[in-house]
Amino acid sequence: MKIAITGAGFVGLTTGVCFADKGHQAICVDINEGKIAKINSAVPPFFEKGLEPLLKKHINKNFTATTNLKEAIKSSDITFITVGTPFDGKQIDLSYVKAVSREIGSALKEVDKYHLVVVKSTVVPGTTDDVVLPILEETSGKKAGVDFGVGMNPEFLREGEAVDDFSDPDRIVIGGMDDKSREVLESLYQGFGSVDILRVNNKTAEMIKYTSNSLLATMISFSNEIANLCSSIDGVDVVDVLGGVHLDKRLTPIMPNGERIRPSFVSYLESGCGFGGSCFPKDVKALVNFGEKRGVRMEILEKVVSVNVNQPFQMINLLAGHFPDFKNLKVSVLGIAFKPGTDDVRESPALPIVEELAAKGAAIKVFDPIVRAESESSLKELNNITQAETLEDALKDVDAVLLITRWQEFEKIPELLKKLKISPLVIDGRRMINKTAVPKYLGIGLSQDPVFSK
Ligand code: UDX
Numbered sequence: 001m002k003i004a005i006t007g008a009g010f011v012g013l014t015t016g017v018c019f020a021d022k023g024h025q026a027i028c029v030d031i032n033e034g035k036i037a038k039i040n041s042a043v044p045p046f047f048e049k050g051l052e053p054l055l056k057k058h059i060n061k062n063f064t065a066t067t068n069l070k071e072a073i074k075s076s077d078i079t080f081i082t083v084g085t086p087f088d089g090k091q092i093d094l095s096y097v098k099a100v101s102r103e104i105g106s107a108l109k110e111v112d113k114y115h116l117v118v119v120k121s122t123v124v125p126g127t128t129d130d131v132v133l134p135i136l137e138e139t140s141g142k143k144a145g146v147d148f149g150v151g152m153n154p155e156f157l158r159e160g161e162a163v164d165d166f167s168d169p170d171r172i173v174i175g176g177m178d179d180k181s182r183e184v185l186e187s188l189y190q191g192f193g194s195v196d197i198l199r200v201n202n203k204t205a206e207m208i209k210y211t212s213n214s215l216l217a218t219m220i221s222f223s224n225e226i227a228n229l230c231s232s233i234d235g236v237d238v239v240d241v242l243g244g245v246h247l248d249k250r251l252t253p254i255m256p257n258g259e260r261i262r263p264s265f266v267s268y269l270e271s272g273c274g275f276g277g278s279c280f281p282k283d284v285k286a287l288v289n290f291g292e293k294r295g296v297r298m299e300i301l302e303k304v305v306s307v308n309v310n311q312p313f314q315m316i317n318l319l320a321g322h323f324p325d326f327k328n329l330k331v332s333v334l335g336i337a338f339k340p341g342t343d344d345v346r347e348s349p350a351l352p353i354v355e356e357l358a359a360k361g362a363a364i365k366v367f368d369p370i371v372r373a374e375s376e377s378s379l380k381e382l383n384n385i386t387q388a389e390t391l392e393d394a395l396k397d398v399d400a401v402l403l404i405t406r407w408q409e410f411e412k413i414p415e416l417l418k419k420l421k422i423s424p425l426v427i428d429g430r431r432m433i434n435k436t437a438v439p440k441y442l443g444i445g446l447s448q449d450p451v452f453s454k
Contacts, residue, residue: 001025001188004072004079006100008035008065010046010162010278011120011155012082017054018166020063022191027072028065039065047343047370050163069100073107078116078188080153081132085121087282091289094131097121101132105139108148116184118151119202122209122283124290128152128202129177149181152202154209159277160341172197175205210287214301217280219268221307227271227445228314238271238445239431245269271445273404273429274311276338276347281308312349315402316356318427318442323399326360330398332388332424333357335405336368336376343370349429350404351378358382367394369407392416400425406432414438 001024005016008030016026030036035045042056055063066072073079081104083096097119104117117136119128133150137143144150152175157165172189174197176182182199189197200208223242230238246252246269252260275281284301291298323329338348345351350368355378357364366373367388373379374387388394391409395401395416401424403410413426414437423439435441 001078002076003027003188004029004069004076005082006030006069006072006079006104007081007083007096007121008032008039008045009082009084010048010159011157012080013039013044013055014048014051014157014162014166015080015082015120015155016065017051017058017063018163019188020058020061021054021167023062024188025062026058026064027076028063029067029069029072030065031067033067036065036067048162049160049341054163069103070107070110073104073115074111076115078118078184079104080118080120082120085123087286090285092122092124092282092286094123094127097123097127097132098135101135102139105136108136108140108142111148114148114180114184116149116151116181118153118185119206120153120155122154122279123152123206124210124286125203125206128175128206133177145178145180149177149184150202151176151181151185152205153185154205156209156212159344160339168193169195171195173205173208174199175202177202210283210290213279213283214287214304216265216268217275217284217308218300218304220272220275220280221304221311223269223271224274224311224314224444225307230445231314231447234447236447237435237443239443241445242269242271271431272311272406273315273353273444274308274349276349277344278346281305281347312352313356314444315349315353315404315427315429318444319400319402319425322425322442326357326362329362329400330365331357331362332365332367332394332398332401334367334391334394334401334403334410335407336366336371336373336379337405337407340405340407345371345376348405351376353402353404354379354385355382358384365394365398367391368405369409392420395424396420396422398424400427403428403430403432406430 003024004027005012006029008028016028020026038045042059044051044055081100083100085092119132133144154173172195174182174186227238230236230241246266251266252262254260284304288298288301333354336345336350338344364385365388373385417438425440426438428443431443
C-alpha cells in the first residue's frame with residue numbers, strides 16, 4: 001500500500017522505514033528541510049539502533065522523505081499522524097496535531113478516492129474522534145465515514161529497540177471510527193505474522209497506550225517505594241526482596257522442563273534511581289490530568305509521579321550519609337542518557353542529580369558512552385562540571401561515583417577499580433554491580449551503611 005507519514009521524528013521515521021521494509025511504499029513528511037535532506041541522504045537525524053541500515057536499503061526505492069505534504073497525501077492511500085505532542089507541565093499540547101490535521105484536510109480536498117487518516121501520536125482519549133476528525137471534515141469539506149476514514153493506531157516502540165518492536169510487534173491495536181477504517185488499517189499489517197490484533201474504537205486505542213505505559217511506570221515506582229523502605233531496615237536488600245517476588249510463577253512461569261521464563265516485563269519490577277524518557281513521565285502526568293478533568297482522581301498514578309520525582313534524590317541522600325558536606329567533594333556521575341542504548345536525555349534522573357550536586361558545590365565529572373555533557377543545555381550552564389573521556393578517566397581522582405544509567409560498560413567498574421588500585425565510594429543507582437565486588441559500595445534499597453568488601 002502507499003502511505004504518507006506526517007512528522008519524521010523517532011516514531012514517524014521508524015514507522016515509515018519499517019513499513020517500507022515490509023514491502024509498502026512510504027513517504028515521510030516534515031516541515032524541517034534540514035531533517036528531510038538528511039533522511040534523503042540516508043542519515044537518520046537521531047540515533048536509533050538498526051534504523052540507518054534499513055534507511056540505506058530503502059531510500060529512493062520504496063521510501064522517500066519530503067516537505068511537500070499535499071503531494072505525499074495525494075499519492076497515498078493512508079496518512080499517519082506522527083507529530084509530537086509536547087507536554088506543557090500538565091497536559092499534552094495538541095497544536096502540532098491540530099496543525100497537521102488541517103493540512104491533511106486541505107490536501108484531502110484534492111483526493112478523489114477513499115483515504116484513511118490514522119493517528120499514531122500518543123493522545124488522550126477522544127482526541128482522534130473529537131479533535132482530529134472534525135478538523136479533517138471542516139478543512140476538506142468532506143464527510144468522515146464516507147469520503148475518508150479515521151483510525152488510531154498507537155505505537156509501542158521502546159527507544160533503542162524501536163526497529164525490532166515495530167517489525168516484530170507483541171500486539172497491533174487497530175482503532176477505527178468504523179469497520180471500514182479498521183479493515184483498511186488492518187490490511188496494512190498483513191505480513192506481520194500471527195501477531196495478536198485488537199480491533200477497537202479510537203478512544204479505546206488511545207486509552208490502551210496510556211494504560212500500558214502507566215502500568216510499567218507504576219511497577220517501577222512501586223519497586224522504588226519498596227526499595228526505600230528496605231534501605232531503612234538493617235540487613236535487608238531490595239534486590240533479594242524483589243528477587244523473591246520475581247519467583248512467583250505468575251511472574252516467571254515454570255516450563256514443563258523446570259526452566260523458568262523471565263519475561264522482560266519483570267525488569268520493570270526492579271528498583272533504581274527513577275524512570276525517565278519521553279513517554280513514561282509525560283504519559284502518566286497526562287493521564288492524571290485527563291482524569292482530573294473528568295472528575296476522576298488518579299491517586300495511584302499521582303503517587304507514581306511523585307515517587308519518581310523524589311527517587312533521584314535518594315542518590316544524593318546516600319552520598320550525604322557518607323559525605324555530609326559536598327563543597328569541593330569530587331563526584332563522578334556515570335550515565336546521562338535516561339536509559340542505555342539511546343542518546344536521549346529527556347527526563348533523565350541524571351539531570352536533577354547533577355543539578356543538585358552542582359548547587360551544593362561538588363566538583364562533578366560526567367561520563368556517558370554516547371552523550372556528552374556539553375550537548376545537554378541544562379548541564380552546559382552549570383559550573384564545576386568536567387567531561388570525562390573514558391570510564392577509566394571518570395573513576396580516577398574522585399571521592400564518589402554515582403552510577404545512574406544501566407550501560408553495560410559500567411559492569412567493568414570493579415575490574416577497573418582493581419586495576420587502578422583506587423577505592424572511591426560507588427553508589428549504585430541501578431543495582432547492577434555486585435555489592436561486594438568494589439571496596440566501598442552503597443546502593444538504592446540497601447541500608448545506608450556502606451558495604452566494605454573484605
Ligand atoms: C516506553 C514503552 O516501553 C514503549 O512501549 C512506549 O511506546 C514508549 O514508552 P521508552 O520510554 O523508550 O518506551 O523506554 P523503556 O525501555 O520502556 O524505558 C522507560 C523507563 O523505564 C526508563 O527510564 C528505563 O530506565 C526504565 N526501565 C526500562 C526500567 O526501569 N526497567 C526496564 O526493564 C526497562
